[in-house]
Amino acid sequence: MQRENMTSSEKPAVVPVTQPVLPPLDEFLPYLEQIWANKWLTNNGPFHQQFERALCDHLGVEHVALFTNGTLALVTALQALRIGGEVITTPYSFVATAHSLLWNGIKPVFVDIDPVTLNLDPARIEAAITPQTTAILPVHCYGHPCDTARIQTIADNYGLKVIYDAAHAFGVRDEGGSVLRHGDLSVLSFHATKVFNTFEGGAIVCPDARTKRHIDHLKNFGFVDEVTVVAAGINGKMSEINAAFGMLQLKGIDAALQRRAAIDARYRAGLAQVAGIDCLPDAGETLPNHAYFPILVRPDYRLDRDTLYARLREHGVHARRYFYPLISDFPMYRGLPSAAADRLPVARQAAAQVICLPIYPDLSDARVDAIVDLIAG
Ligand SMILES: Cc1ncc(COP(=O)(O)O)c(C=O)c1O
Numbered sequence: 348m349q350r351e352n353m354t355s356s357e358k359p360a361v362v363p364v365t366q367p368v369l370p371p372l373d374e375f376l377p378y379l380e381q382i383w384a385n386k387w388l389t390n391n392g393p394f395h396q397q398f399e400r401a402l403c404d405h406l407g408v409e410h411v412a413l414f415t416n417g418t419l420a421l422v423t424a425l426q427a428l429r430i431g432g433e434v435i436t437t438p439y440s441f442v443a444t445a446h447s448l449l450w451n452g453i454k455p456v457f458v459d460i461d462p463v464t465l466n467l468d469p470a471r472i473e474a475a476i477t478p479q480t481t482a483i484l485p486v487h488c489y490g491h492p493c494d495t496a497r498i499q500t501i502a503d504n505y506g507l508k509v510i511y512d513a514a515h516a517f518g519v520r521d522e523g524g525s526v527l528r529h530g531d532l533s534v535l536s537f538h539a540t541k542v543f544n545t546f547e548g549g550a551i552v553c554p555d556a557r558t559k560r561h562i563d564h565l566k567n568f569g570f571v572d573e574v575t576v577v578a579a580g581i582n583g584k585m586s587e588i589n590a591a592f593g594m595l596q597l598k599g600i601d602a603a604l605q606r607r608a609a610i611d612a613r614y615r616a617g618l619a620q621v622a623g624i625d626c627l628p629d630a631g632e633t634l635p636n637h638a639y640f641p642i643l644v645r646p647d648y649r650l651d652r653d654t655l656y657a658r659l660r661e662h663g664v665h666a667r668r669y670f671y672p673l674i675s676d677f678p679m680y681r682g683l684p685s686a687a688a689d690r691l692p693v694a695r696q697a698a699a700q701v702i703c704l705p706i707y708p709d710l711s712d713a714r715v716d717a718i719v720d721l722i723a724g
Pocket residue numbers: 416417418419440441443444486512514515535536537538548549
């Protein structure tokens with residue numbers, strides 16, 4: 348097995364936690380030429396329309412509304428369903444999940460996570476429901492599906508909406524098809540750090556044409572025609588450049604996912620015998636996307652999490668502690684009753700133990716092996 352030397356005294360090359368997949372530049376030029384020729388830069392242009400259809404086909408969903416980014420898509424999804432009052436969500440996510448609630452004047456109610464999947468724990472949701480609760484906002488964390496069946500049962504029993512933050516879950520399937528079909532709406536991110544990127548970008552997966560039409564109005568300031576504005580919508584439209592790039596990116600996504608799967612398998616094999624390091628199991632997905640490679644550094648590992656994190660950095664491995672700190676620890680959330688430390692013990696432990704290792708299609712086997720060696724000591 349080829350090993351790369353990452354222990355020399357010279358400054359090692361930096362290995363980022365992720366690196367975007369980019370197609371050869373010359374393959375993008377014909378797309379740009381088309382945009383230059385027709386001078387339609389945004390506002391539901393030809394590439395925007397094509398990309399929405401192509402995404403539906405690729406993902407196996409009926410309706411997609413493209414956005415500038417995932418955050419504006421989340422904000423708009425909540426607005427589209429007229430969600431207010433309180434929304435139950437996870438503290439173990441990227442901060443945009445909860446920020447989308449604040450942007451809608453909604454009070455987040457944090458509920459602890461499942462110790463195996465690190466997704467919102469359905470067993471704890473009911474206890475957090477109050478007369479003000481209107482919806483549940485779970486996250487398919489690291490692309491591992493939530494327990495969608497149990498969440499839907501609770502939502503049905505209490506008359507709540509469900510919006511999935513599926514920013515990590517591009518292309519993920521369970522036995523019934525795309526995980527994006529669950530809930531009332533699902534929101535994707537195509538940020539540069541994601542499995543599938545359009546530089547910046549995002550989308551809402553909608554169950555029907557009517558909902559998509561409404562969302563299309565909301566992402567265009569609330570305009571339904573030249574003289575009618577029906578809501579205080581935002582400018583959330585994806586530009587033609589991003590949509591054209593998305594069309595090109597779709598060509599490479601299958602190969603990218605295959606390479607991610609191989610890296611995931613190599614890490615798992617290499618780390619299997621390392622005492623105190625746990626890899627996250629799948630969560631029922633039939634088609635995973637290997638968006639992240641989180642490990643949990645347990646107390647029986649020879650170093651604590653932050654010492655391992657620092658040691659990896661010394662060797663140029665820029666792993667990340669996703670998701671530390673918890674969202675509920677940020678200043679705009681920590682005063683909420685549901686943010687109290689003793690109410691979120693599982694999330695707190697995960698945030699204290701997690702490290703996401705580098706994973707991206709251009710990461711070589713040799714680098715993966717060198718990272719495993721560093722961890723194995
Ligand atoms: C879980 C989660 N939700 C929302 C977002 C926000 O997406 P964007 O960066 O496209 O606005 C991200 C990532 O950036 C994320 O990881």
